[in-house]
Amino acid sequence: MAKGVWIVAEQRGGALRKVSFEIASAARKLADELGEEVSAVLVGSSVEGLAPELAKYGVDKVYVADDAVFADYTTDGYSAAVAKAVKENDPSILLLAASVQGKDLSAALGGKLATGMASDCTDLKIEGGKLHAIRPMYAGKTFGEVVVDTFPQMASLRPNVFPAVENAKAGEVVKFDAGVSAASLKTKVLETQKDASGKIELTEANIIISGGRGMKGSDEYKILEELAGLLGAAVGASRAAVDAGWKPQTDQVGQTGKVVSPNLYIACGISGAIQHLAGMSSSKYIVAVNKDAEAPIFAKADYGIVDDLFKVVPEITAACKKIL
Amino acid sequence: MNIVACVKQVPDTEALIKVKADGSGIEEGGIKWVMNPYDEYGVEEALKLKEKNGGEVTIVSMGPARAMETIRTALAMGAEKGIHITIDKADEYNTAAALAAAIKGINPDIIFCGQRAIDDDSGQVGSILAELLGLPVVTLVTKLEIADGKAKAVKPIEGAQLLIESQMPCVITAQKGLNEPRYASLPGIMKAKKKPVDVKDAAALGITVQPKAKIVKMTPPPERAPGKIIGGDDPAAKAAELAKLLREEAKVI
Known part of the structure; x- marks a missing residue:
């Protein structure tokens, strides 16, 4: 019978990503409730040394496929490796990050393992021994509760939602041969072009400052960037701003952009079209700065300032400089 | 080239989504249905490839009778023919299995899907479809070139861009930025x-x-408590008050 709570630990360039500790902690919580162990699968090149970091967040056992063929993430290579370990050990639950890599890997694994999955979950609970996964749908206009009837019960977890909690366990390393050769891969990474700007990724940011139609142009984002620099925040944009060509598509928050849930979301010059609200209304705190007191964004905001953003935002930056 | 583009009919992004009182689904009355925006990028890319290399584009869609409108839209954009799978709804795996069964006989060189549908937001179907057909997949593609029997695709990830080469046939899931869909x-x-x-x-x-994943309940999102409008005429005073609230009350900065 399927047993154990498993995660796929996500690493890039030989370093674990923060979301790996979040899913390890979520897995620990479920495993404690079920009275089962937490195992992690770690795939990469020269990654065995990362196992103790996972142990710190509640992982009992780390299955490691360490091979030069895994230096770059490929969907076919990594999914073959994880699927092999899962098939050999028959876990009951399998959790991944709903990061770019985790979303890609989890969907391929669902196909390989012929099991069901709940994507991009924001809450998990156990009921009658089964995993119940809560996930936003329609970009957060509704929430669905999903039960998977096949094993493993798979879920991918939205980054930045589940807390990483230290809870040291053994983290025993079990090496396995994934049986993946370079010749067997149908895809390969030819080039990785790092974003030199050092921008913080929207889906992983604790604080997001977004500008909309009210920004009037791309140069005007400087005032948001200044505040963002001070707060360690990412800068986002509404669809109107992206369609106007002021910001790249990768910065778009909303139903046809990124769905985010930071601790603090500051919306500047964003009226609050329903498709934008859908992408950010699960943020813990929302601040709206807008000239129009009737803008729908104020209905979602915890704090609102009705005024010209070009006057207010530099003052917020100045005020924050004083108190931080 | 033999090209397939999978499309799904979804509620327009401006649609207000109301959950049925019993939590079994959404109220469909009054909804304007459109082609999933990410699928539009897939259809456009399929048409561009056909125009460059010759061949034909087949549109495949699963859904109730109204899904035919979306197939016709894609045909009006320039695709040659369609397959309408008349299964109202299924989980991601079964949807992919139905698409795979419909596509198998076509033996396409390339298959396009949207990176996700904006109703269920799962982002699984393209990848499962690839697995079921035994094909490689590149997800979230913003740029595509086909040369020498291989696909070269650009894919944005957190803080970087990858250039990925895939053998063909393959499945490509389209992300905004790939092209400008025609009307x-x-x-x-x-x-x-x-x-x-x-x-x-x-x-x-x-x-x-045979469903593998079931939605047992749907609920509206949690209501947000009414917020506080920081009043006054002086932008500096309002900004200072906001900074104080964020620091001391919300404790988020």
């Missing part, structure tokens, strides 16, 4: 009415739908 022209719309669409149910495809 259907009036002659296109007229022609689309006469283009062939195969209508197939589960039995005709030789599949049975």
Whole structure:
């Protein structure tokens, strides 16, 4: 019978990503409730040394496929490796990050393992021994509760939602041969072009400052960037701003952009079209700065300032400089 | 080239989504249905490839009778023919299995899907479809080039961009930025009415739908408590008050 709570630990360039500790902690919580162990699968090149970091967040056992063929993430290579370990050990639950890599890997694994999955979950609970996964749908206009009837019960977890909690366990390393050769891969990474700007990724940011139609142009984002620099925040944009060509598509928050849930979301010059609200209304705190007191964004905001953003935002930056 | 583009009909992004009182689904009355925006990028890329290399584009869609409108839209954009799978709804795995059954006989060189549908937001179907057909997949593609029997695709990830090479045939899931989808022209719309669409149910495809993942309940999002408007005339004073609230009350900065 399927047993154990498993995660796929996500690493890039030989370093674990923060979301790996979040899913390890979520897995620990479920495993404690079920009275089962937490195992992690770690795939990469020269990654065995990362196992103790996972142990710190509640992982009992780390299955490691360490091979030069895994230096770059490929969907076919990594999914073959994880699927092999899962098939050999028959876990009951399998959790991944709903990061770019985790979303890609989890969907391929669902196909390989012929099991069901709940994507991009924001809450998990156990009921009658089964995993119940809560996930936003329609970009957060509704929430669905999903039960998977096949094993493993798979879920991918939205980054930045589940807390990483230290809870040291053994983290025993079990090496396995994934049986993946370079010749067997149908895809390969030819080039990785790092974003030199050092921008913080929207889906992983604790604080997001977004500008909309009210920004009037791309140069005007400087005032948001200044505040963002001070707060360690990412800068986002509404669809109107992206369609106007002021910001790249990768910065778009909303139903046809990124769905985010930071601790603090500051919306500047964003009226609050329903498709934008859908992408950010699960943020813990929302601040709206807008000239129009009737803008729908104020209905979602915890704090609102009705005024010209070009006057207010530099003052917020100045005020924050004083108190931080 | 033999090209397939999978499309799904979804509620327009401006649609207000109301959950049925019993939590079994959403109220469909009054909803304007459109082609999933990410699928539009897939259809456009399929048409561009055909225009460059010759061949034909087949549109495949699963959904209730109204899904035919979306197939016709894609045909009006310029695709040659369609397959309508008349299964109202299924989980991601079974949806992919139905698409795979419909596509198998076509033997496409390339298959396009949207990176996710904006209703269920799962982002799984393209990848599962690839697995079921034994094909490689590149997800979230913003740029695509086909040369020497290989696909070269650009994919944004957190803080970087990858250039990925895939053997063909393959599945590509389209992300915003891949292209600017064309509008259907009036002659296109007229022609689309006469283009062939195969209508197939589960039995005709030789599949049975056995759900693996079930939505047991749907709920509206949690209501947010009413917020505080920081009043006054002086931007500096309002900004200072906000900074104080964020620091001391919300404790988020």
